[in-house]
Amino acid sequence: MRHARDGAAAAMSAASRILVARGKNEPQEMENPDVAWGQRARDGVWVPTRDGQRIHLGIDVAAADTVAQILRPSLRVFVGVDVDTDIVAQTTASGVRLLTVIHGPDAPAEFRFNISLADGLALESMPSGGYxxxxxxxxxxxxxLYNPWASDSMFRQVKADYTLEGTAVTMRVQHSDAYYPVVADPNYER
Known part of the structure; x- marks a missing residue:
């Protein structure tokens, strides 16, 4: 159990340092009764849309059965979801963030999020790189789903983008020349 707590602390520390460096315009963590988290990474999160429907974001990782460490109702950490990878999941006023913390060069460069849409909804690619x-x-x-950003521990930008295959969005993070940890931020807002 101690290892998991240490992992959560390391992931939170890395994410916090980079978010503070990015500044005040970042979505802030807060409770949102319209957001419903599953217990395991694969269960993901149900988030609202502006028209009152809900979509599901599933986290498709090697250790998809990883159970979240719930630090606050609006903050949970999935430790060790893949090699050298944790996810710090935040609820925001209008959605969620899935801060992906990459701890070393052996971590994957691609992270897949399965999206289930209600009838009558579709994903549309935007020029910004988001959907x-x-x-x-x-x-x-x-x-x-805003275009992802990524930053290394020296606060340098790391190239990150999405690809779409059906309703599965893959975030690609080119972290091979980065200083670890690297934090990448898929962010959904209604």
Whole structure:
């Protein structure tokens, strides 16, 4: 049990340092009763859309049965979800962040998130590199998966982007020349 707590502390420390360096415009952690987290990484999270529907973001990782360490109702850590990788999951006022903490060069460079959409919703690619959740009947954007950013421990930008295959979004992080830990941020907001 001590190892898991140490892992959570290391992931939180890395994520916190980089978020503080990024500044005030970052979405802040807070409780949101419309967000429902599963117990394991594979269970992911149910998040609201602007039109009152919900979508599901599943975390598809090697250790998908990893149980979250719940630090606060709005903050949980999935320690060791893959080689040298943890996920710090935050609830925000309008969505969630899945801060992916990469601790070393043996960590994967791709992280997959399975997205289940309600009927009548679709993912639409945006020029920014993110994806909008669009209501097909009205053409309205009801949610957004922002283009990911990544930063290393020297606060240097690390290239990160998404690819889409069906409704599975893969975040690619080119961390081979980075100073570890690297933090990458998939961020969904309604």
């Amino acid at each position: 909008d959740v669009v209501h097909l009947r009205y053409g309205a954007t009801v949610g957004r």
